[in-house]
Amino acid sequence: MKHLIDPMDLTKEELDQIIALAEDIIANREKYQEIQAHRKLATLFYEPSTRTRLSFTAAMMELGGNVLGFSDAKSSSVSKGESVQDTVRVVGCFADVIAMRHYIEGAQLYASEVSKVPIINAGDGSHSHPTQTLTDLLTIQRELGRIDGITIGFCGDLRFGRTVHSLIKALSRYKDIRVVLIAPDELKLPDYIKQDVCDRLGIRYREVSSMEEVISELDVLYMTRVQKERFLDQDEFDRVKDSFVLDAAKMSLAKEKMAVLHPLPRVNEILTEVDADPRAAYFRQVENGKFVRMALMTKLIEWKDDPAHAMPAHEIPVTDPSLRCPNPRCICNNEHAPYRFRRSGSGTLRCWYCDAKAK
Numbered sequence: 001m002k003h004l005i006d007p008m009d010l011t012k013e014e015l016d017q018i019i020a021l022a023e024d025i026i027a028n029r030e031k032y033q034e035i036q037a038h039r040k041l042a043t044l045f046y047e048p049s050t051r052t053r054l055s056f057t058a059a060m061m062e063l064g065g066n067v068l069g070f071s072d073a074k075s076s077s078v079s080k081g082e083s084v085q086d087t088v089r090v091v092g093c094f095a096d097v098i099a100m101r102h103y104i105e106g107a108q109l110y111a112s113e114v115s116k117v118p119i120i121n122a123g124d125g126s127h128s129h130p131t132q133t134l135t136d137l138l139t140i141q142r143e144l145g146r147i148d149g150i151t152i153g154f155c156g157d158l159r160f161g162r163t164v165h166s167l168i169k170a171l172s173r174y175k176d177i178r179v180v181l182i183a184p185d186e187l188k189l190p191d192y193i194k195q196d197v198c199d200r201l202g203i204r205y206r207e208v209s210s211m212e213e214v215i216s217e218l219d220v221l222y223m224t225r226v227q228k229e230r231f232l233d234q235d236e237f238d239r240v241k242d243s244f245v246l247d248a249a250k251m252s253l254a255k256e257k258m259a260v261l262h263p264l265p266r267v268n269e270i271l272t273e274v275d276a277d278p279r280a281a282y283f284r285q286v287e288n289g290k291f292v293r294m295a296l297m298t299k300l301i302e303w304k305d306d307p308a309h310a311m312p313a314h315e316i317p318v319t320d321p322s323l324r325c326p327n328p329r330c331i332c333n334n335e336h337a338p339y340r341f342r343r344s345g346s347g348t349l350r351c352w353y354c355d356a357k358a359k
C-alpha cells in the first residue's frame with residue numbers, strides 16, 4: 001500500500017503520473033465526476049486549516065465520493081486520550097483514504113504503521129507538507145511549462161516552513177535545479193535539508209539575506225509566512241516577523257515570466273498591491289491544490305493493492321537505549337512511538353519520525 005507521508009515516498013514516475021492526471025482532470029472534469037462514487041475520504045485535522053482541508057473535501061466531492069471527519073480534535077475521542085494509531089485503526093473501518101494534519105511531527109508516519117487504508121500527510125508540525133508540494137509542482141509546471149532547470153528562491157521562514165522542506169526534497173527528483181535561500185539567521189533552513197537533501201542529492205543552493213540581490217535571477221519566488229505558532233519565544237518572533245515583504249517595487253526587478261508562489265495564508269509578507277500582477281500565482285496555486293488532491297486520492301486508491309506501488313524500502317532503524325529525540329513536538333515524545341533513528345548521508349543519527357538530531 002502507498003501512503004504519502006513524505007514527498008520522497010513517491011518515485012519520479014509516480015509524481016509524473018499524479019501531475020499528468022491532475023492536468024487531465026483540469027482539461028476533462030466531467031470524465032472524473034463519478035470515479036470515486038461510494039468511496040469515502042476521512043479528514044482528521046488536529047490543527048487549523050482552510051485550504052488543505054477544504055480542498056481535500058472539494059476534491060473528493062468532485063470525484064463523486066463522500067467525506068467524513070473532524071476539523072477540531074476536541075470534538076473527537078482524541079479529547080479522551082485516544083492515540084493517533086488507535087484513531088486511524090478505527091477510522092480505517094469507515095473510510096477508503098485518510099488525510100491527517102497534526103501539530104505533532106511524525107504523527108502521520110506513526111499512524112501509517114498500523115493503518116489499513118492509505119494515509120496522506122496533510123502537514124505535520126514544521127516538518128513536512130507533501131500535498132502542498134504536489135500543488136506547488138503542478139503550479140510551477142502550469143505557470144512556466146517546466147520544472148527542470150528552474151532557479152527558485154525560497155523567502156521568509158525556512159526554519160519552520162514545512163512546505164519549503166517538502167518542496168526542496170521533491171525538487172531533488174528534477175534536473176538542474178538551483179535554490180536560493182533568502183532568510184534571516186534565525187529562520188534559516190534546517191541542517192538536515194541542506195545536508196541530507198541538497199548536498200546528498202545534488203541540489204545547488206546558496207544562502208543570501210537580501211531579496212533585491214537575487215530576485216532578477218529567479219524563475220520562481222516562493223514566499224512564506226513567518227510561522228508565529230511554532231515559536232517558543234515571542235521576542236524572537238517579534239524580531240523576525242517582518243523580515244521580508246514583497247511589494248510592487250521589488251516585482252519591478254524580477255523577470256517578466258517569474259511566478260510568485262505562496263502556500264498561504266499570508267499575513268503581510270506580500271502586499272496586496274502585488275495581487276494584480278500576472279506573475280502572482282498564489283490564488284491559482286490554491287485551485288491547483290484541489291485538482292492535484294483529486295489526482296492523488298485517485299492514484300492512492302488505485303495503487304492500494306498493487307505491489308508495484310508499495311512504500312519505498314526504508315533502511316533498518318537504529319535503536320539504542322541511550323539515545324533520545326530532543327524535539328518536544330515529536331510523536332515519540334508525545335505518544336508511545338519508539339525512539340528510533342536513521343543514519344543520514346552525513347553519518348548523523350536522526351529521529352525516524354521528525355529528523356531531529358539524536359541526543
Ligand code: CP
Pocket residue numbers: 048049050051052053123132263264265
Ligand atoms: N497551505 C496550507 O496548508 O494552508 P492551510 O493551512 O489553510 O491548509
